[in-house]
Amino acid sequence: MRWALLLMTLVTACLTSCQSLAPRSWDLPPGVKVLPVNGYDMAYVERGQGAPLVLVHGTLGDFRTWDQVTSSLSDKYHTISVSLRHAYPEHWDGRGDDGSLSQHASDLAVFIRALGLGPVHLLGHSRGGTVVLFTASAHPELMRSVILADPAPLMNMLPKRPEVQAAMDQRTVLIQSMLEHFRKGDVDGGAATWINGISGPGAWDAASEGARTVWRANAWTAKTLYGDDRLPFACADAAKIKVPVLLVTGDKSPPIYGYVQESLRPCLERVTSVAIPNAGHGMFRANPQVFNERIGEFLAEH
Structure with a gap:
């Protein structure tokens, strides 16, 4: 009987802590690590030493999104850039419904706990910023500070004004156009539609081949x-974040991201805002020097 109880205990422990029992169907690039999180192997890359800084990419992104940031900030910080569920190195075909914002926020919280590094600085961009927002609200004890770079919109948080609704309608059309390209097998056309729409005309052509490779891989x-934009989230939820928060935007970012920050700012107890000059939504690619300087200054204070 004692052996049976011991075996049951070991099996239970494996099911809870060794959650990814099925083998991965994709290979890991050199230097990439994984942590089993909610039944999925989350890939990540570590650089440097110091206080931990976890970086969360947005749509069409993965851990490689942050290379220009981590190469700079890892001089003083332990940077951990993570790929969310279904992002590269997985080669996802869009099947399944387990890639929601809620799922990603749950995954991120478990991932941070599994790192075992204590409270972290947490930086998210675009949809990744909204993943960070949900995670920080639900698990404030895991946070040392929060950085939200153009977080994606949530309908019930946005100001109720005609120009805001018009901006949301424009974003919806952009998403539909991108996905229609993908359904037709036109990956470059779809990715270019999105990137040009959020970062300005010509942004796709002006980007490095490395950036375009990342976008293609995560179409x-x-x-x-x-x-995602209809998930319930209120000012009271944002107010649960008591650590310092930095809101970042580009001075050429689409108006919708300004409306998002307008709605968040009054809800956050300790909030600072900064605009990156000569940059749109992809501000860390358009002006990496200033972006890294502003992030570094904020981290040094907290």
Whole structure:
């Protein structure tokens, strides 16, 4: 009987802590690590030493999104850039419904706990910023500070004004156009539609081949944009975040991201805002020097 109880205990422990029992169907690039999180192997890359800084990419992104940031900030910080569920190195075809914002926020919280590094600085961009927002609200004890770079919109948080609704309608059309390209097999056309729409005309052509490679690899993760903006989240939820928060935007970012920050700012107890000059939504690619300087200054204070 004692052996049976011991065996049951070991099996239970494996099911809870060794959650990814099925083998991965994709290979890991050199230097990439994984942590089993909610039944999925989350890939991540670590650099440097010091206080931990976890970086969360947005739509069409993965851990490689942050290379220009981590190469700078890892001089003083332990940077951990993570790929959310279904992002590269997985080659996702869009099947399944487990790539929601709620799922990603749950995954991120478990991932941070599994790192075992204590409270972290947490930086998220675009949809990744909204994942960070949900995670920080639900698990404030895991946070040392929060950085939200153009977080994606949530309908019930936005100001109720005609120009705001017009901006949301424009974003919806952009998403639909991108996904229609993908359904037709036109990955470059779809990715270019999105990148030019949020970062300005010509942004796709002006980007490095490395950036375009990342966007192509994560094309179908854009599917998760549908429905995310209607998840319930209120000012009271944002107010649960008591650590310092930095809101970042580009001075050329689309208006919708300004409306998002307008709605968040009054809800946050300790909030600072900064605009990156000569940059749109992809501000850390357009002006990496200033972006890294502003992030570094904020981290040094907290």
